Amino acid sequence: QKEVEQDPGPLSVPEGAIVSLNCTYSNSAFQYFMWYRQYSRKGPELLMYTYSSGNKEDGRFTAQVDKSSKYISLFIRDSQPSDSATYLCAIFGNEKLTFGTGTRLTIIP
Amino acid sequence: EPEVTQTPSHQVTQMGQEVILRCVPISNHLYFYWYRQILGQKVEFLVSFYNNEISEKSEIFDDQFSVERPDGSNFTLKIRSTKLEDSAMYFCASNVQTGVGSPLHFGNGTRLTVT
Numbered sequence: 001q002k003e004v005e006q007d008p009g010p011l012s013v014p015e016g017a018i019v020s021l022n023c024t025y026s027n028s029a030f031q032y033f034m035w036y037r038q039y040s041r042k043g044p045e046l047l048m049y050t051y052s053s054g055n056k057e058d059g060r061f062t063a064q065v066d067k068s069s070k071y072i073s074l075f076i077r078d079s080q081p082s083d084s085a086t087y088l089c090a091i092f093g094n095e096k097l098t099f100g101t102g103t104r105l106t107i108i109p
Numbered sequence: 110e111p112e113v114t115q116t117p118s119h120q121v122t123q124m125g126q127e128v129i130l131r132c133v134p135i136s137n138h139l140y141f142y143w144y145r146q147i148l149g150q151k152v153e154f155l156v157s158f159y160n161n162e163i164s165e166k167s168e169i170f171d172d173q174f175s176v177e178r179p180d181g182s183n184f185t186l187k188i189r190s191t192k193l194e195d196s197a198m199y200f201c202a203s204n205v206q207t208g209v210g211s212p213l214h215f216g217n218g219t220r221l222t223v224t
Binding site: 043 | 113115142144150151152153154157164165167198200207212213214215216217218220
């Protein structure tokens, strides 16, 4: 079983829609959880991080963690064309960050 | 906002040659990392480094790879004898401390092409 699983997409939604991105993980020792955004040929850019179950909101972005189900989500409200990118979930544990495969998101104007 | 910087942005080398990829982490950060991303694949952990020692490394990080912090600001990844399959984006990252509350900050990467 992979440590972190993420649907690679691609996912296309119209501008203004709510986007839901999800990951599952297998190791309950994982300590905290991040979402990164990556534009083509650029490094991962940190969007949000959290270490507890529940929701964390930052502007149009909400990160949700359910440790009992080993499930994490990122919601984007009022999506914009500039949100088009690859979104990577990442989970820190055992002294390293483990990434999902990334979901390629396109927001259609 | 402080950022991780990497040089060069693109490196082309011939198979069997040695390459050194350079990174300047954020100045007050203490933990340093190298990751790589083969085109179309996921970002993979290579190595973590703290207090002038490797603290964790992956199976990918074999004897061909080494890391060094030669001075107070640079952090380097050396590949001794490059192979075609080493072609990838290499990302450097750093954070203040390991564990809760200290996310990793990444540079924009060096694209390594081995011909």
